[in-house]
Amino acid sequence: MNSVRAFEANFDGLVGPTHHYGGHSFGNVASTGNANQAANPREAALQGLAKMKALADLGYRQGVLPPQERPALWMLRDLGYTGSDAEIIAAMSNTPSGFLSALSSASSMWTANAATVSPSADTQDGRVHFTVANLQNKFHRAIEHKQTARTLKSIFAHPQHFMVHDALPMLAAFGDEGAANHTRLCHDYAEQGVELFVYGRQHWGGQIAPQHYPARQTREASEAVIRRHGLAASHTVLAQQNPAVIDAGVFHNDVIAVGNQNVLFCHQDAFLASDQVYAELTAKMAGQLHIIEVSRDVVSVADAVKSYLFNSQLLAKPDGRQRLVVPEECRNTPAVWAYLQALQASNGPIDELCWSMT
Template identity: 50%
Template structure:
């Protein structure tokens, strides 16, 4: 186990919004996704909003990475359902015979890379390597198509076996769901110090769903235990916490809708956890192992209601460490438009706590499908040596972001309805876009159509 503190940075690897971004309403329990079913989306506007978010993080002096979209429609999945012929024939036949299946196979949900994997930094693991486990995402069919390519992408970028270890997704069946980093957090004195990893779950895979649950919990404690074990974590430095049924029923389908961690800070809603006292005590005990106290920043329900927190995605903000000290919140503009959340953030910034800045960003294209700033990024803590071992051009500079903007403007449509997914020309457009992107990112033949 690592005993020394290494100099390391947290790199936010943002998912690029895919060319098929649409409002298909596929995610039951995600209120934004359900409520905006059938609206007209703007894929070009969506990806440009995401690129602007990355630029904001870069301007703050942070290290910013990017992950490519998945190939959509997922032709290989459609072929498994019996559609044959060339790729164009497959899309055309599926659009006519099974448009709902085609819609699921065309989802751009992989842009929310907080669900791509759970990542443990080398400071926390016995073998002193960074460990990755792609989430199985078995609770939703359209998301269950993602783990294979997510793992392939992570292995392509983090390919050096001297630094990185890749695990298979946790087997899925019944309710054995693993939703990745959206239900995972970490507390530490610095990013390079040994930290405490928080695994938030909604149920046991072997218990019956409570009769009082409107929406299904997505994270099983058994899956969280398996990830922690495979990642070779110190048992003293783990806290398993149950998400509150109240939060899930209110639309907090992942824990990152009601809490977020960074450094020693846990920023959370009063109703985030099933047993708040027990959860905070468990976290405090784990942190004491490494001789630091957690900084609990609680938002009371009488200041910001659970409904308002979920509607505005206050806690789906990115909480990041600034290079010269203190932290910043990267929030969706919806949090600024709500009086209660805006006032709470203003008080937090003006107070004596660690949050010193707040930056509100327009991410409405993603937000209408239920994904805020934190959904769009996978946090990976890397030392300088680990950063140097990365493959390709996935760490961003302003010039690379300029190239991505030009790429998006060239290849993406600015209008998309769910029924537009039946257009066979769309798949060819997408392949051209992704082929160009792999050249920009120097990732080689990543996609099925390139092999």
């Protein structure tokens, strides 16, 4: 029998036809800053498809998650609206404009928030485990999880190989934002890795928390995912996100850190106790971890948020190095672009930049 070696697959979301800048995400500086700007759903969808095609052409396994039904008329019917689709939409004229806007959000395209995924090499039962994110902190996102679960259960349908868990309870104590606060590190995709879970606050506990913007991921939610997926304590790390950067607009860990295989690329201010986090990760990675820490003196947190530097994608190359797919905003932020040029020339583990995929 031919054995199939483990591999990483990328799944991107497809932008839906109701894509617009609603500014619903308090704590996401980019979201609120772009509120009410003109949007082009068709162009956005084509850009996304071009990026997926470019990665497929480079040899990466690429999938796509379809957009969800928007406006979410099923939600309006649950809330007591009756009549045809057109009649329900017409009835919305008597409600605040933000209500229909939220119910029309195409935010499910951000698949980092779809679920947390643990590969079979890490789990107790040898299956790939998914926990769908509840996204309970924001109304326009909290309505996604049922459709996300149906989609993932349709794609990963073989019970011998996959387990898709429904979202955690829709309670503040178990706020779960999915893979946006989760990083899997390893030496080889087929081998047991180390899973890093980053949380913003502890619901039951006296830890320091942000004061201005909400911490969306709780420690309790991360611990529940670890239990569900059957992960070993020897190969998991729980780390608290720096509350100061949450208050600076870093609403998810993937706005301040990204990792792949044995590379962790992060900002100096990403974690509350960076030295402890690095030490635990390095120990659990058997001393073989490349930590690329970006100094606040080189790239400020504000520039990291503005450019979405760490909301990039790290992709393994056949030669053992990594390519970094960065947003166009990185080229338009001088300090960030200067840093990336130096990073590419540094002969380190990241030696290639990709910024235009169309």
